[in-house]
Amino acid sequence: MPQTILAPVHHELIIKKSRFIACVQPMPDRAGAQKVVAGLRAGHPGANHVCWALLAGGQSAAVDDGEPSGTAGRPMLDVLRHQDLEGVLATVVRYFGGVKLGAGGLVRAYTDSVAQALLAAEKVAIVRQRHLACTAPYPLEGLLRRELDAVGATLDTVEHAHQVGFAFHLPENKADALVERLNEAGNGRIAWRKSSEPDA
Structure with missing residues (x-):
């Protein structure tokens, strides 16, 4: 049965001096998600990337924001799908620490950031x-x-x-x-x- 989360949850990872600041929050549509992402860009002007994934029916999205294709948005979306979530936005703000992580390292970093944040989430079943x-x-x-x-x-x-x-x-x-x-x-x-x- 699909679930959503009741309130935003956060987690921060440091990997080889890169900072990954994750947030997962309830979000019904793409317009709302884009507002949140715009707010994060404004709030983190020094960040290198603001990657995001939205799981909201036909409005779902996965955005790498300049990271190598398929290393950020898609892995984040996969975490949301794997946990059978719906109506949820995951964002990760990345500050590059000067050491390249490689494609596999990036996938792990974005996946772990979202998965760790979700450990603190209070989930509730969506009743149709x-x-x-x-x-x-x-x-x-x-x-x-x-x-x-x-x-x-x-x-x-x-x-x-x-x-x-x-x-x-x-x-x-x-x-x-x-x-x-x-x-x-x-x-x-x-x-x-x-x-x-x-x-x-």
């Missing part, structure tokens, strides 16, 4: 949600409320018109069973208005 909406006759309102409460669904809106309209969301893995139970209990009097794709 499904949004549903239905209408029901007034006599079924109590039943609907009890069923939604029993599965831990969150009510988004309740509308009282000629019938009662409910919009709610609940964990994806509980949605199908709830719909089936309500259809049976309501004897076909509950009308489903829409069902959207699951989201996080």
Whole structure:
């Protein structure tokens, strides 16, 4: 099950006089990641590289920022993938210490920087949600409320018109069973208005 982290975590490595300053933090999209990277560049004007990796669905990215291709961003992204993370940005600011590390040394340094930072991370599972909406006759309102409460669904809106309209969301893995139970209990009097794709 994919996870994210609750708060930023940091780690610093010194390898052959080069400083690797790592941060891993929650991040939903590339625009936010680019702002963070721009802030790091401004905050570390003497740094040689600000490499980063973002794991956020279709907006994922791996940036070497002048390091030899494939030695920084991609290894950092691999660490995030290996730990089954989602919605997470890893950044490493490097101050060059005058001694070249070689491709293998760079891969190890960037990998270790991110992996060490993640040792301090508090991870939380990402529970996919499904949004549903239905209408029901007034006599079924109590039943609907009890069923939604029993599965831990969150009510988004309740509308009282000629019938009662409910919009709610609940964990994806509980949605199908709830719909089936309500259809049976309501004897076909509950009308489903829409069902959207699951989201996080």
